[in-house]
Amino acid sequence: MASQRPGPNLSRIATSLGVSVATVSNALSGKGRVSNALIERIRTHAAELGYVPSQAGRALRTGRSGVLGLVLPDIANPLFPKIAQAIEFAASAAGYGVLIADSRGDITAQTEAINRLVERGVDGMVVVPRRATRISAASCPVAVIDTASTPGNTVAADHWQGGREIAAHLAGLGHKQILIIGNNQESNVQNDRAGGIRAGLQPGMRSEMLWIERLENETGAGCRLGLAEKTRQGFTAFAALSDLQALRALTELQQEGISVPTDVSVTGFDDLIWSPVVTPSLTTVRMDMDTIAEIAISALVDRINESGTREGVLVTAETERVPMQLVIRQSSGLANPAPKTSEMENL
Amino acid sequence: MASQRPGPNLSRIATSLGVSVATVSNALSGKGRVSNALIERIRTHAAELGYVPSQAGRALRTGRSGVLGLVLPDIANPLFPKIAQAIEFAASAAGYGVLIADSRGDITAQTEAINRLVERGVDGMVVVPRRATRISAASCPVAVIDTASTPGNTVAADHWQGGREIAAHLAGLGHKQILIIGNNQESNVQNDRAGGIRAGLQPGMRSEMLWIERLENETGAGCRLGLAEKTRQGFTAFAALSDLQALRALTELQQEGISVPTDVSVTGFDDLIWSPVVTPSLTTVRMDMDTIAEIAISALVDRINESGTREGVLVTAETERVPMQLVIRQSSGLANPAPKTSEMENL
DNA sequence: TGCAATTGCTTAAACGATTAAGCGCAGCAC
DNA sequence: GTGCTGCGCTTAATCGTTTAAGCAATTGCA
Structure with missing residues (x-):
């Protein structure tokens, strides 16, 4: 029943060359003591036979599967592609495969997902935790990517600094009243970003906070954010804590006939897929996911190689915060001192 | 050196109960012949010891790793989250883990990624192929998710029918001239969708095609699509072949002061994350990714269980096409017979 | 020349599971 | 009482790899 593996194995090479498997x-x-000539012969023969070592055999013997787990939290998080891509790239550069586990929104499902990964024998895992959850240490090394203020965090973009970049940019454009638009108040990441923005405000500037999820709980999902009203109140800049919210703000403003960036400015975070191609293209802050992934993976791999024990350990890296980069596009412009009715060009 | 697995193994349970590992x-x-009483004793004891079978040991013996590969093609495809989520869910329901492999855009990297998965010993894999590439059979069962017109396809959304739904919807709203906006002419999926739309046009309706990638090659990335001009030419509906292009169209129109859906209608495909929350929310066509994933996985699993041979086989399923579902939101409305200057409400 | 150290290879024992084959014993029929 | 069947368990082989230990043969050094 059990189908044979197709390729040759060590013993096939061994008998074929008249030497031992060892x-x-x-x-x-390249570990034991073998003469150079024989090494050469074996290597070439293995190559021409197309030998591929059996991960199962190796895993059984060494206790290492060569696989890392990736636990993603939010349903259909638009950052998912970038994260998964960066992690997969870094992991496979380090010789590891990546097993994904998505906890479909459920909070308890996160631990379940982690357990499934452990059962599959991953050597370690990268967890992007659900809002404000702590990772109860699993029985393998764990790297956490969230934000520097999360306990147990391994590496993250410097969301706070990203916020300051936005604030500095808007300050430079002469904006005085800034509406910060976030989704969820529980999110460590969003709180850090908002904190950074507030910390970066110059004297004479003020900000207000708008949490969408709270608004939707009262008014219903997909509701208007009331940005026209805010504009009338004198807000000239809308700093969203994610490009998804920025997009929502941008289209709502456009629909209300408020011109971006002529009348008001809109900024986002994350440089998501649509940011460069909407009109006006979105000014945003990009996180260096590749670097973050690299740091997380290498911290993880170090830990795996070093530890004889297989205890659950929250891995830490030297560089905790990776700077974010401001990407200035069209959606932010000089503050309009007295925002008035937008002038529409006729068709 | 090789760290011991933490949990108990079969022999620990066996000796502890005074029976044999077998x-x-x-x-x-539940396979051999064991008395019910003993089964009960063993099961409870295993449970209280927290026994987790070693995948490595099992894999080595059975030749099955219990892991499926998922090969995704396009850089940062916004559908990625839905696909990965659905596949992971279906796979883990069937008792499989999912190993991801992203071919960072490279065309050759797709085969490389496939090879990496094979080397890791996956039992089968799901491939969402790169535009118009054929999968050269790997040495394990492969399910292809693309579109029904792709050779070797296993299961896909019925993109053609989705196109007809859009056409019927727009026809019902009285639109006569429809601009179909696609990204890439090579994409089988996009061609099917466009074909479906054209096939669904009523007498008296006409359509024109706009490929963004071709336009950008001439005009530069992120350029305007010239939709205002198209509106002036009498187009009242813009049917994008993906929500990403729909979003691009929507924002460009809004920026030009053309009101959606009052002046013109915009529709998309895929019901991506932002579609419900932009203003106006996007009318689109949703694919039933869960069903598709389920079909793909079960076809794959069937093949794995059935085949003694480990030949590379393109798996086929009975249900090839999964119907798409029209989601009517705010961005589509009655055709404006004589599109005129939009009337903006003042602030 | 003699003894130790090194080299180049082999032997063999794991890792943890699955599974075919075997073995004693009870029950039953003739 | 003998032969057969079926039950409940054990024995042992096997998957493919790694790696400690061992064993000749050669080299080095005095």
Whole structure:
């Protein structure tokens, strides 16, 4: 029943060359003592046979699966592609495969997902935790990517600094009243970003906070954010804590006939897929996911190689915060000192 | 060096209960002949010891890793989250883990990614192929999710029918001239969708095609699509072949002062994350990714269980096309017979 | 020349599970 | 009482790899 693996194995190479399996293994891994000539012969023969080591056999013997887990939290998080891509790239550069586990929104499902990964024998995992959840240490090394203020965090973009960048940018454009638009008050990331913005305000500037999820709980999902009213109140800049909210703000303003960036400015976070191609293109802050992934993976790999024990450990890296980069596009412009009725060009 | 697995193994349970490992294995898997009383004892004892079978050991013996591969093609495809989520859900319901492999855009990288998965010993894989590429059969069962017109396709949304839904919807609203906006002419999916739309046009309706990538090659990335001009030419509906293009169209129109849906209608495809929350919310066509994933996975699993041979086989399913569902929101409305200057409400 | 150290390879024991085969014993029929 | 069947369990082989230990043969050094 159990289908044979197609390719050759060590012993096939060994018998075919008239040596022992151990020698073949040593020759290929470069570990034991084998003469250079024989190493050469074995390597070429293995290559021409198309030998691929069996991960199962190796895993059983070494206790290492060569696989890392990736636990993602939010349903259909638009950052998912970037994160998954960066992690997969960094992991496979380090010789690891990536097993994904998505906790479909459920809070308890996160621990379930983690357990499933552990059962599959991952050597370690990267967790992007659900809002404000702590990772109860699993039985393998864990790297957490969230925000520097999360306990147990390994590495993250410097969301706070990103917020300051936005604030500085808007200050430079002469904006005085800034509406910060976030989704969820529980999110550590969003709180850090908002904190950064507020911290970066110059004297004479003020900000107000708008949490969409709270608004929707009262008014219903997909409701208007009331930005026209805010504009009338004198707000000239809308700083969203994610490009998704920025997009929502942008289209609502446009629909109300308020011109961006002529009348008001809109900024976002994350440089998501649509940010460069909407009109006007979105000014945003980009996180260096590749660097973050690299740091997380290498911290994880270090830990895996070092630890004889397989205890659950929250991995830490030297560089905790990776700077974010301001991307200035069309949606932010000079503050309009007295915002008035937008002048529409006729068709 | 090789760290011991933390949990107990079969032999620990066996000796602890004074029986043989084989019996424990049989009791837990329910395969051999073991008395009910003993089965009960073994199961409870295994449970209280927190026994987790070693995937490595099992994989080595059975030749099955219990892991499926998922090969995704396009850089940062915004559908990624839905696909990955659906596949992961279906796979883990079937007892499989999901190993991801992203071919960072490269065309050759797709085969590389596939090879990496094979080397990791996946039992089968799901491939969402890069535009118009054929999958050269790997050495394991492969399910292809693309569009029905792709050779070797296993299961897909019925993009053609989705196009007809859009056409019927727009026809019902009285639109006569429809601009179909796609990204890439090579995409089988986009071609099917466009074909469906054209096929669904009523007598007296006409359509024109706009490929963004081609336009950008001439005019530069992120350029305007010239939709205001198209509106002046009498187009009243813009049917994008993906919500990303729909969003681009929507914001450009709004920026030009053309009101959606009062002056013109905009529709998309895929019901991506932002579609419900932009203003106006996007009329689109949703694919039933859950069903598609389920079909793909079950076809794959069937094949894995059935085949003694481990040949590379393109798996086929009975249900090839999963119907798409029209989601009517605010961005589509009655055709404006004589589109005129939009009337803006003042602030 | 003699003894130790090094080299180049082999032997063999794991890792943890699955599973075919075997073995004793009870029950039953003739 | 003998032969057969079926039950409940054990024995043992196996998957493919790694790696400690061992064993000749050669080299080095005095």
